[in-house]
Amino acid sequence: MSRDLTVSIDAMGGDAGPGIVVTALARSIIRHPAVKFLVHGDEAVLKPLFDKRPKLLPRIEIRHSAERVRMEEKPSQALRRGRNTSMWRAIESVAKKEAEVAISAGNTGALMAMSMYQLGLIDGLDRPAIAALWPTKRGQSVVLDVGANIQCDAQQLVDFAVMGEAFARSILGLERPTVGLLNVGSEDQKGGEEVRAAAHILRGAKLPMEYAGFVEGDDIAEGTVDVIVTDGFTGNIALKTAEGTAKVLVYFLRTALRRSLLGQIGGFIAAGALGTLRRKLDPRASNGGIFLGLNAVVVKSHGGTDAMGFASALDMAIDMARADVIPKIAADRAILAASNAGAAAQ
């Protein structure tokens, strides 16, 4: 079998167990004919699942691991006791260069801690970030950090901007993405010290991006900029607030349509259009947070995802592995460091 890249999967991570991973793989092997998959987990559970799908067997390799990381486990605890878990081993395959990218639907904090420990950070970076692709009026934007870092200083926000533009250049195919800092107003004096200091650095930075200034919460869905930079606390709450709003809106719409006979008929006829909308907004279609800043890419699928969602996260992992985003981040981080050194020398 020709192999252009290998994906390392923690098959025991998600709430739904390894069944959805196997179903997702059945789809992925067709879509990605030259990709190989290392599947980490309990062989006694995995083998019978794969035996039912013989077409998968030439494309996968089961790697037995006896344990798994639990969802409620603290990252520090998982890191201490977790060397025999499917999550640790999935990352280890990337650290040992047996695979280019790792993916898990498990405990986010544990996955981040184990990834940092085994893969290390790109030179000059302080912290990794979790990036999300956000559906917008214009297409998709990248939002980061959506949960790795509760508090961030100015330099970290600048680093997130670098990771975000490298990601947008790699995955969205943009030559010079526009980058905005999330804030409570667009005027220069708005927001806390960190975000204002980050704005000052970005305004002067010679990076392959257009710094577009401060953006507000409603600019995310509008698609005002390609990359939205914020701390992990705000980003996580913005992401979940948007998800909740979309969910309740669709619920309201269904209720409103059901209320009248005319609405029911209209709703029936409009079902096709609603289907288009649902596909556009389906969280499974852009499932997963991407860990950026490490020396390899790790993709986190939602813990509660189904097979379709895990297949989308696999698509994302494969796109990321092919896009060479790490050298782009490293190169831009070096540009920043050089201009900092230049500024310090003056």
Added chain:
Amino acid sequence: MSRDLTVSIDAMGGDAGPGIVVTALARSIIRHPAVKFLVHGDEAVLKPLFDKRPKLLPRIEIRHSAERVRMEEKPSQALRRGRNTSMWRAIESVAKKEAEVAISAGNTGALMAMSMYQLGLIDGLDRPAIAALWPTKRGQSVVLDVGANIQCDAQQLVDFAVMGEAFARSILGLERPTVGLLNVGSEDQKGGEEVRAAAHILRGAKLPMEYAGFVEGDDIAEGTVDVIVTDGFTGNIALKTAEGTAKVLVYFLRTALRRSLLGQIGGFIAAGALGTLRRKLDPRASNGGIFLGLNAVVVKSHGGTDAMGFASALDMAIDMARADVIPKIAADRAILAASNAGAAAQ
């Protein structure tokens, strides 16, 4: 004329000028037969507008002020030079007990600064907050702070919880509202120091509310709790992110419906149901932030609002003035102070 309360209006504050205020008043005088309105602004502009609506004249009093606060003005600057502005005078009428509540569609920062200066804070409070009524699956929840305070310590978050529950008891008619702290997860160890320390205080506080622990972004629209407490940076971004998401969702829906003939027909028939949805989500129907923590209530209407939106904000101002929320906040703040003193004495 019998008078049960008086509303003091900054008629020059909004982007659209005083025309929308006058139109909104035409609606308000019918809905609130015993309310009087002090209208602050440029008499030369206001008088011709009111002359065209003679029914308004017995219910309003024009108070001339030559100047106005500009939207882009810094709060500190407005405070220094603004004594002759319609905004300052509108608040002054409340400070002088000529009116019970003030309302403006002008510069939020200037309105907050002038309100703090002239009205003062309720005893024991450190900072005011801006509260918003948020449409949820279950009805409405109170979210605060949505923009007054960029960074908040634990005691401020606790004070916001007190303001929020007093507001929910007054306006939503709840005896013991449920209160949640906005965070990035529901586990005890999640989030920054401030939010965890606030949780510790609220867990032990003897207040007329149920402390429900940490809630996440998607809990807001779900209506999981009646009151959501957060810092002004996160709250503002969550509010605007939700507004943007709702707006883009409705745009997607319209586009999807227009795409097919069947969708067009379905959309036409479903128009009644969509109308119900639009009314439910119309930002004009819950227009305005409520300044809490001051010795009187001040309502901020959106700067870009229309007459219908300003009329809704007037409804809110009148409800607030009648609800006696200030004594409730003061009483609960005293309970907290007593239990702090008790804890310190032990």
